Amino acid sequence: MEIHLILLFMIFAGIVAVEVKDLISSLIALSAAGLALSLGFLVLKAPSLAITQLVVEILCVIILIRATINKDLPMVKDGRWFFNTVATVLFIGCFLVFSYFALKELPAFGQPLMRVSGEYLAGGFTQTGVANLVSAITLNFRSYDALAEAAIIFASIIGVLAITRRIGKTNEQ
Amino acid sequence: MSTYLLCFILFCVGLYCILRKRNIVKIIIGLGIIEYSVNMFLVLIGYRMQGRAPILAKDQAINNMVDPLTQAMVLTTIVIGLALMVLVVSIAIRIYEKYGTFDITKIRRLRG
Numbered sequence A: 001m002e003i004h005l006i007l008l009f010m011i012f013a014g015i016v017a018v019e020v021k022d023l024i025s026s027l028i029a030l031s032a033a034g035l036a037l038s039l040g041f042l043v044l045k046a047p048s049l050a051i052t053q054l055v056v057e058i059l060c061v062i063i064l065i066r067a068t069i070n071k072d073l074p075m076v077k078d079g080r081w082f083f084n085t086v087a088t089v090l091f092i093g094c095f096l097v098f099s100y101f102a103l104k105e106l107p108a109f110g111q112p113l114m115r116v117s118g119e120y121l122a123g124g125f126t127q128t129g130v131a132n133l134v135s136a137i138t139l140n141f142r143s144y145d146a147l148a149e150a151a152i153i154f155a156s157i158i159g160v161l162a163i164t165r166r167i168g169k170t171n172e173q
Numbered sequence B: 001m002s003t004y005l006l007c008f009i010l011f012c013v014g015l016y017c018i019l020r021k022r023n024i025v026k027i028i029i030g031l032g033i034i035e036y037s038v039n040m041f042l043v044l045i046g047y048r049m050q051g052r053a054p055i056l057a058k059d060q061a062i063n064n065m066v067d068p069l070t071q072a073m074v075l076t077t078i079v080i081g082l083a084l085m086v087l088v089v090s091i092a093i094r095i096y097e098k099y100g101t102f103d104i105t106k107i108r109r110l111r112g
Helices: A002-019 A023-043 A047-068 A081-103 A117-128 A133-141 A143-164 B002-020 B024-045 B068-099
Strands: none
Touching (some): A002 A023, A002 B002, A002 B024, A023 B024, A047 A133, A047 B024, A047 B068, A117 A133, A117 B068, A133 A143, B002 B024
């Protein structure tokens, strides 16, 4: 029941973040949704995820405020708003209908499929010696995932450096 | 079931933001909302009723834990989401330097 309240709060914060005119207020609403997500992870018995989400959320807000500070601009009114809105609502409606049919095939809330992770739970401590099973899976059973994650982070850093560099722009006037 | 549907409604809020808004920062905010909803959905799938966190203690039974596999995957996803956000924000800053606006309908000039 707490998770329903947290999800409703996240939907409300998301709608506020989408619809408010001021960009900084929008960012604050987004970070409220992220902190509610961290609380939701705690309710869903995932404390390591909650800690990570808290840190990542604060970093995201700092980066986004860096991007938008002193750059607020008035929204344009002209253009094809009617076609835009109708297409968006149609697409979201199709998505919700298909997701409703897909959700019937999923296991019910509260009874997960434990086919693979049952073995991790049974033999995780004896095989790895780590009490926190999430760390055991991340760093031992599925450590290639952690390796690929590090590779993606390095690719992202290289991309940021390549996008924001100043060298090579001397020909512009 | 209702929990999953609330999660999908949150996804749809982010999708509406991406498809409808014209400010690049709003589109990035929509991406963030979609990322939150997907993370929440994956953790919801692995939740077990009256379960406890997948951390071993001395005197507790092992057979009532929530699914640790989805939590490990979501841990990867959160960090990759941060990397994605940094990359998209740097592209947005660069576009603002070049065009002087965040409006995607004004970013039309083809320049090499």
